[in-house]
Amino acid sequence: MLRLYSKIFKTGVLTEKVPKPPSPGIGVAEREEAIEQVGRALKGIVDKRFRGSLAIRQVDAGSCNGCELEIHALNNVYYDVERFGVHFVASPRHADVLLVTGPVSRHMEAALKRTYEATPDPKWVIAVGDCGACGGEFGVSYASCGAVSNVIPVDLAIPGCPPSPLALLQGLLSLCGRQ
Amino acid sequence: MSVDSLTSLRLKLAAQDIDNVSSVHRFLSPAMVLQLDARDWGKAAEITKSEHWRWAGIWAEDRGAELVVNACLEHQGSYLILRTLLTPERAILPSQAPHYWAADRPERHIRDLFGIHFEGHPDPRRWIRHQAWDENVFPLRKHFAAAGTPPGETPPDRDYPFLKAEGASVYEIPVGPVHAGIIEPGHFRFQAVGETVLHLEERLGYVHKGIEKLAEGRDPAGLARLAGRVSGDTTVGHTWAACMAMERAAGIEIPLRAAYLRGLLAERERVINHLWDLGALCNDVGFAFGHYQFGRLREQWLRENQLHFGHRLLMDRIVPGGVAVDLGPDAAGTMGRSIAALRGELDELLTILDSNSSLEDRFLGAGVLSTELAAALGALGFVGRSSGQTFDVRRDAPYAPYDRLTFNVPTESQGDVASRFWVRYKELRVGLRLLEALLEGLPEGMVAVPWQIPPEGAEGFAAVEGWRGEILCYVRFGAGNAIARYWPRDPSIVNWPALEKLVLGNIVPDFPVCNKSVNGSYSGHDL
Ligand code: SF4
Numbered sequence A: 001m002l003r004l005y006s007k008i009f010k011t012g013v014l015t016e017k018v019p020k021p022p023s024p025g026i027g028v029a030e031r032e033e034a035i036e037q038v039g040r041a042l043k044g045i046v047d048k049r050f051r052g053s054l055a056i057r058q059v060d061a062g063s064c065n066g067c068e069l070e071i072h073a074l075n076n077v078y079y080d081v082e083r084f085g086v087h088f089v090a091s092p093r094h095a096d097v098l099l100v101t102g103p104v105s106r107h108m109e110a111a112l113k114r115t116y117e118a119t120p121d122p123k124w125v126i127a128v129g130d131c132g133a134c135g136g137e138f139g140v141s142y143a144s145c146g147a148v149s150n151v152i153p154v155d156l157a158i159p160g161c162p163p164s165p166l167a168l169l170q171g172l173l174s175l176c177g178r179q
Numbered sequence B: 001m002s003v004d005s006l007t008s009l010r011l012k013l014a015a016q017d018i019d020n021v022s023s024v025h026r027f028l029s030p031a032m033v034l035q036l037d038a039r040d041w042g043k044a045a046e047i048t049k050s051e052h053w054r055w056a057g058i059w060a061e062d063r064g065a066e067l068v069v070n071a072c073l074e075h076q077g078s079y080l081i082l083r084t085l086l087t088p089e090r091a092i093l094p095s096q097a098p099h100y101w102a103a104d105r106p107e108r109h110i111r112d113l114f115g116i117h118f119e120g121h122p123d124p125r126r127w128i129r130h131q132a133w134d135e136n137v138f139p140l141r142k143h144f145a146a147a148g149t150p151p152g153e154t155p156p157d158r159d160y161p162f163l164k165a166e167g168a169s170v171y172e173i174p175v176g177p178v179h180a181g182i183i184e185p186g187h188f189r190f191q192a193v194g195e196t197v198l199h200l201e202e203r204l205g206y207v208h209k210g211i212e213k214l215a216e217g218r219d220p221a222g223l224a225r226l227a228g229r230v231s232g233d234t235t236v237g238h239t240w241a242a243c244m245a246m247e248r249a250a251g252i253e254i255p256l257r258a259a260y261l262r263g264l265l266a267e268r269e270r271v272i273n274h275l276w277d278l279g280a281l282c283n284d285v286g287f288a289f290g291h292y293q294f295g296r297l298r299e300q301w302l303r304e305n306q307l308h309f310g311h312r313l314l315m316d317r318i319v320p321g322g323v324a325v326d327l328g329p330d331a332a333g334t335m336g337r338s339i340a341a342l343r344g345e346l347d348e349l350l351t352i353l354d355s356n357s358s359l360e361d362r363f364l365g366a367g368v369l370s371t372e373l374a375a376a377l378g379a380l381g382f383v384g385r386s387s388g389q390t391f392d393v394r395r396d397a398p399y400a401p402y403d404r405l406t407f408n409v410p411t412e413s414q415g416d417v418a419s420r421f422w423v424r425y426k427e428l429r430v431g432l433r434l435l436e437a438l439l440e441g442l443p444e445g446m447v448a449v450p451w452q453i454p455p456e457g458a459e460g461f462a463a464v465e466g467w468r469g470e471i472l473c474y475v476r477f478g479a480g481n482a483i484a485r486y487w488p489r490d491p492s493i494v495n496w497p498a499l500e501k502l503v504l505g506n507i508v509p510d511f512p513v514c515n516k517s518v519n520g521s522y523s524g525h526d527l
Helices: A002-011 A028-049 A066-073 A106-118 A130-135 A165-177 B004-013 B036-052 B101-114 B211-215 B220-227 B232-250 B256-283 B288-309 B331-354 B357-363 B371-378 B379-383 B415-442 B493-500 B510-519 B522-525
Strands: A054-060 A086-088 A097-101 A124-128 A157-158 B023-027 B032-035 B052-062 B067-075 B078-086 B092-094 B118-119 B168-176 B185-193 B194-201 B459-466 B471-477 B481-487
Touching: A002 B331, A028 A054, A028 A165, A028 B118, A028 B232, A028 B522, A054 A066, A054 A106, A054 A157, A054 B211, A066 A165, A066 B232, A086 B185, A097 A106, A097 B220, A097 B522, A124 A130, A124 A165, A124 B118, A124 B256, A130 A157, A157 A165, A165 B415, B004 B036, B004 B078, B023 B078, B032 B288, B036 B052, B036 B078, B036 B092, B052 B101, B052 B493, B067 B471, B078 B092, B078 B379, B078 B415, B078 B459, B078 B522, B101 B371, B101 B459, B101 B493, B118 B256, B168 B288, B185 B481, B185 B510, B194 B510, B220 B232, B220 B481, B220 B522, B232 B459, B232 B481, B232 B522, B256 B288, B256 B459, B256 B510, B379 B415, B379 B493, B415 B510, B459 B493, B493 B510, B493 B522
Parallel strands: A054 A086, A054 A097, A097 A124, A124 A157, B032 B078, B092 B118
Antiparallel strands: B023 B032, B052 B067, B067 B078, B168 B185, B185 B194, B459 B471, B471 B481
């Protein structure tokens, strides 16, 4: 047990600040400042609009599983997405946001629609990855519906194959910041 | 292939009156091809079984006037492909599933996609087909357009005839396709009494996105990209297998430096996935400490992937003819240091995990896959190696760069979750040693050679050891550098049935950790 505690103390806190998407012309110092602002802003929005907690239901609707790996990484000690009041839930009934990956396989079409219907209003849908955004390598075929927006309404797409945890976090911030 | 095992097999076949075997072809080197009459297909499997050949996979191809069916077998590192020809009008073949368990689902997959009927197959139910296409049209027949017919909404697969639970106090738990975590979709149907699992039935195919059909007509670079997305966590493994098969078809030899770099990428993929699963296994038994520690180490390695190779998960780094990235002059130094650092961390974590009896409590004796069952199923990778199956393509059917390296293949025979945990831990350590050897021996030279268009009809076959186990791949070229057929076989296809068996008699709450200890890919299975 002592070893366990000592390992925990030795490891320390690794959680990192979140940079804003880099915009040309902004220097490092300003970006650092911007991070703080975005962090505070997000926390503020989550506190006010979502009563301190933004619940996400992740739905794999046909992905290669690459996107899931990076979504998982959001929970590792470096990103620790829960510190912003953002957490992943097991049921769509508890969710504010659906985070959907994949080109939607036709075999998942009905399940995705039902998950969407089971999510209470108001709700947001984020399509994750190139596949979710536009169908990616798979596109539309006899077996695939392509982009998530071909099946349910989408509020935001986060492209990338797969998008990095940072890109996911920035997408989340930008969605929540919308008026 | 050893001449002996093949000669003995041919004699056995002849003794059973299977003498219409056409000469042994070398064109799918290093595999040998034996062409048989369709009527001898079942009997041949019976004979190979008695000669201890492992059944590894089956694929078919529509070549217009004929349907070609191939079954792949392996024995002591030699690969054999049985081939037979059918006509589209008489697409009937004796099933090999009565002899080999592993053939059950792959034959159903072929029936659903090609309309080939396997006579004597023990399970008449559909498998990969849910409702996305009509029962009587077959997407992998050539005249089926990839776009399909403009569909309305695809209905859910409601009336799949699951085994029914009967008897007092037996109840049923349906789970999925949408699972409660961040995980791929599939359906599990449990029958239980109290907390004890009596029966588990998997229903997969939910993420079938038509990969085999989408491959048709692609150029080699396009196929490599698609192969890298068969299963996102095995992007290196599948891309390597596809490129190796294409290179063999085109008669291309890649530079040795490229082979070493491919080895580096593959071992990094192995390390990262094993780290992830070790953490996830800890998480599934409520040991958050392990989850965070292994997750931390994995993230460090993902960042190093980005730094040295330009992609966290290493997608699209392997290309036909070689690799797309080279290492800078100081990469070996920094990577060497992080290998040493990870080894130190693993030593420290090992001591902590070892002294944690609650972990042992949950892992030991959970989800046992016996040695006999693993052999009967043909279990692969760390699942097989935790149940006494020693096969590892890198060592037993070596390819560059592994043919130049010596390393051990950790095995256990207890077959429980603990065995699968420790085999992975040890494989991780072997991976670190291999990475060091690869960095040390990294030869100078080019990292890719130009592509050469292969002649129409050129075929290639490859087997590589992905982090989950043996990955197989077959490609055939059509005219003008376009792929006519791509068949990837992820080890998950073979290992999924093992999960149904090893969970029996365990309690329902142990299912997540049993499942994670196998960690089959859904996408790689569903294709
Ligand atoms: S975007 Fe890329 S990583 Fe994500 S599901 Fe599609 S292919 Fe996989």
